[in-house]
Amino acid sequence: MYEFKYHRPETVRQAANLLIKNEDAKFVAGGHTLIPVMKQRLAAPPHIIDLSHIQGLDGIEIKGRSLVIGALAKHAEVATSAIVGEAFPALAELAALIGDPAVRHKGTIGGSLANNDPTADYPAAVLAMGATIVTNKRKLKPEEFFQGLFTTALEPDEIITKVAFPLPKKAAYIKFRNQASRYALVGVFVAKRPSDVRVTVTGAGSEGVFRVEAFEQALQKRFSPKALDGLTVPAEGLNSDLHGSAEYRAHLIGVLAKRAVEAANARA
Amino acid sequence: MAKISLIVNGNPVTGNIDPRTLLVQFLRENLRLTGTHVGCDTSQCGACVVHLDGKAVKSCTTLAVMADGHEVKTIEGLAADGAPLHPMQEAFREHHGLQCGFCTPGMIMTAVDLVHRKGHDLSDHVIREELEGNLCRCTGYQNIVVSIAAGAKAMANSDLA
Structure with missing residues (x-):
């Protein structure tokens, strides 16, 4: 890891000011994306601003x-969370599929979204x-954010x-994990919303999360599930690597x- | 350099460290608490698991400065020197839950965290799911799972948390 200066702001305003003052500074919350990247020397931010001690953001x-x-x-x-489990169980299930128990004790929803990793789970729920x-x-709406x-x-x-x-009427997230990294090889979020249905995909798109309008x-x-019989997604534009074509x-x-869809319908 | 002070295994400690120092480095090299291991160094294997404010985390992916003002427990903190082992340690000994022993400190810290979260009656399925982030290269999972189930039960009748 390259040298950096460490900052620990106590408010969002302090954190934003530190970022303006220190060019190329990086925020860290849970650190489970940034620290590995810094250890590999793929990133060398001269300033690290630790957001994890700001009160009232959790x-x-x-x-x-x-x-x-x-x-x-x-x-x-x-x-x-009992609140999430009651109001939006699909989101609780999605969060329980991220990484492993120790990673889940550190990683944050804000960090995941700000990073917009094309194989992260939360973007699928946010777009759906x-x-x-x-x-x-x-x-910001997801269409402008991602x-x-x-x-x-x-x-x-x-x-x-x-x-x-x-809140959706019904929703479910099914993830096919990369067994080693635990990121999504493919993850599909299906949401029946009051006005329409949305299907979003993470892990597969070379430009990140996307919707399947068909x-x-x-x-x-x-x-x-039968409504999807015979429908396919074209392979063009999807990721291809040693884990899957x-x-x-x-x-x-x-x-x-x-x-x-089956899992969403199985919810009472 | 950065000055840090934190509680490790119940004792206040201080350090004047390069901000780059990982929590696992600080524990092993500054405090000489070498029970916490560095396995993969990429947050996959779990050999470095310690408790930060009571929750299992991977100390190879945590900066020591981020733990400033917080509380850390390592494998050395589970039971006092010379005192009987923590029930989870005793269960690993009794049920031969280790072969080479390299992953064991992380396995035990993960197991104790699991009991804190999910209680003393743990099914094999739950234990295996929860060991997602801990790798044993001897592939001794069978006895690790048996040990954790037994240790979880034994913790119900122990003063050691």
Whole structure:
């Protein structure tokens, strides 16, 4: 790891100011993406700004018809929260599938979204639900927030403070994990929302999370696995690597989408 | 350099360290608590698991400065020197839950955290799911699972947390 200076702000404002003052500084919350990358010397930020001691950013609450999760809420907290389990069980299940128990004690929802890893789990839920990403400056919709591989709309002095998920009527997330890294080889999130159906895919797209509109239209007519019979996703534009070809991932999307609809329907 | 002070195994400790220092390095090299191991050094294998504020974390993926002001427990902190072993350690001894022993400190710290979260009556399935982040290269999982189930039960009747 290269040398850096460590900062520990106590408020979002202090953190934003530190970022403005120190060019090429990086935020760290749980550190489970940034620290490994720094150890490999793939990143060498001269300043590290530790967000993990800012108070009041880890709440989980229902506000109106939304589930609002603070950016510093850890995966383990979302996975075991009674509020999430009651209002949006698919999200609790998704959080319980991230990494392993020790990783879930450190990793945060804000960190996962800000990193926008194309194989991360949370982006699938955020795009499927049309969740609002709230920062210290503005509110962003997923379509404007996610901008491709490890890229988001966040500006240099912008910090995610919370995420507001509108609640689905039914939803489920099915993940086919890479056995070694535990990231999604393919993950499919299916949500029956009050007005429509959304199907999102993580792990497979070379530009990150995306929607499968053909599946959405079919499920809109009939929310059943059978509605997806005969429908396929083209392999073009999907990731291909030693873990699976683009064709394999395309096949998995169809299989996992059916399983997700089945799982969503199995919820009372 | 950065000054840090934290509680390790119940004792206040301080350090003046390079901010780059990983928690596992600080424990092993500054405090000479070498029970915590570095296995893969990539947050996969779990040999470095310690408890930070009571929760299992991978100390190879935590900066020591981030633990400033917090509380850490390592394998050395489970039972006092010369005193009887912690029930989870005793269960690993009794049920031959180790072969080479390299992964054992991480396995035991993960197991104790698991009992804190999920109680004393653990099914094989739950134990195997929860060992997702701990690798044993001797592939001795069968007896590790048996040891954890027994240790979890024994912890119900022990003063050691």
